[in-house]
Amino acid sequence: MSEGIQRASGKPFGPRKSKDYLKGRTNVGLSLAGNNSMKINNKDFQDWTEEDLKVLLHNDAYRENNSIDYKVDFAPLKCENKNKKKEKQAEFRSDVCSFANADGGYIFYGIGEDAGMAGALVGIPVSNPDRFELDRRNELQSVRPVMPEVEFSFVRMSNEKYVVILYIQRGLYKPYITEEPEGDFHFYIRHGNKKQAMSYTEMQNASTSARSGFAAGYTPTYLDPNRPCVISMLCGLIWKALVEEMGLPYAYDHFAEGESPDPPFICFLYPKAENFGADNLVYHHFNRLDIEVYTDYKDPDMEANIEEVLTAHELYYEKSEVWIETEKMYEVLYELTV
Numbered sequence: 001m002s003e004g005i006q007r008a009s010g011k012p013f014g015p016r017k018s019k020d021y022l023k024g025r026t027n028v029g030l031s032l033a034g035n036n037s038m039k040i041n042n043k044d045f046q047d048w049t050e051e052d053l054k055v056l057l058h059n060d061a062y063r064e065n066n067s068i069d070y071k072v073d074f075a076p077l078k079c080e081n082k083n084k085k086k087e088k089q090a091e092f093r094s095d096v097c098s099f100a101n102a103d104g105g106y107i108f109y110g111i112g113e114d115a116g117m118a119g120a121l122v123g124i125p126v127s128n129p130d131r132f133e134l135d136r137r138n139e140l141q142s143v144r145p146v147m148p149e150v151e152f153s154f155v156r157m158s159n160e161k162y163v164v165i166l167y168i169q170r171g172l173y174k175p176y177i178t179e180e181p182e183g184d185f186h187f188y189i190r191h192g193n194k195k196q197a198m199s200y201t202e203m204q205n206a207s208t209s210a211r212s213g214f215a216a217g218y219t220p221t222y223l224d225p226n227r228p229c230v231i232s233m234l235c236g237l238i239w240k241a242l243v244e245e246m247g248l249p250y251a252y253d254h255f256a257e258g259e260s261p262d263p264p265f266i267c268f269l270y271p272k273a274e275n276f277g278a279d280n281l282v283y284h285h286f287n288r289l290d291i292e293v294y295t296d297y298k299d300p301d302m303e304a305n306i307e308e309v310l311t312a313h314e315l316y317y318e319k320s321e322v323w324i325e326t327e328k329m330y331e332v333l334y335e336l337t338v
Helices: 050-056 082-100 129-140 200-215 230-244 300-312
Strands: 068-071 105-109 111-114 117-121 150-156 162-168 177-179 185-191 194-197 250-252 265-273 276-278 281-284 287-295 318-324 329-337
Touching: 050 117, 050 150, 068 111, 082 105, 082 129, 082 162, 082 177, 082 185, 082 194, 129 150, 129 162, 185 200, 200 230, 230 250, 230 265, 287 300, 300 329
Parallel strands: 068 105, 250 265
Antiparallel strands: 105 162, 111 117, 150 162, 177 185, 185 194, 265 287, 276 281, 287 329, 318 329
16 A cells, blocks of 8 residues: 555645654642541551551551552662663552552552552661652653652661652642653553553543643643643543554554555544634633544444444544545544544
């Protein structure tokens, strides 16, 4: 199949100069304090001692759940291999994001886990708590759109090690994203005693909440005036996740030269904005989303699968179809307002 093939509209979806909208932002930690606070012996977590932490041991009331996670060590400290250390640092970021994208909670480093409950107070070697915290905050700076709000507490043990406790507050600017490696974005959320990839609906709900927060008067101070709003970037990634559910090769607007797959495949794009406003002000931002499905033969089952995904997410769409004679392909177009 040749590159630079033509849409039904006559516009090519071949190579086009790319724009990098995902770099150069300043991350500023802004979030609302969550209400998922935890007390032991009627003490806040920053006042806990080794004796207080013993209450957790083999205690079903404090087993791992949506807001508690136990880790026997802090893995990045144990890695001598540079690449392996980067992997563990990425895992640390995704752990923090999973709590911020849920209702917040606590990660205990230095407590062994036994059948989902705290099994042993082991501690981790920390020569300088201030430096440990600074390093972790630096590692979290790459989280988008802002660094989640995290508090640290260091409980000194009788073995001269520390149990390090992170309290991650429920985030305001959800969804929080990790980028590992560059250009590969991940959305994680805490469910029960584990983290998992956020569903399309969870990402959409989180983004909607963030927009509502801005509308209520919260100022997104981390915006780069030379680049689009981070929220717009988030929305683009969310709709990308929706297209992934359809199970076909896809690209935004076009495939790069030499990378066009055989049909069927999808190109999706935002051809125009359809905002609501008055008095020269935009009050509600809407975009038209086009999902273009290209096939070399009519496939009702495939179309039914795509429509099932859209219907499952309660998305209204208009559908049209055209045969592109020059390319010997059908273009089935789904038009949505998002």
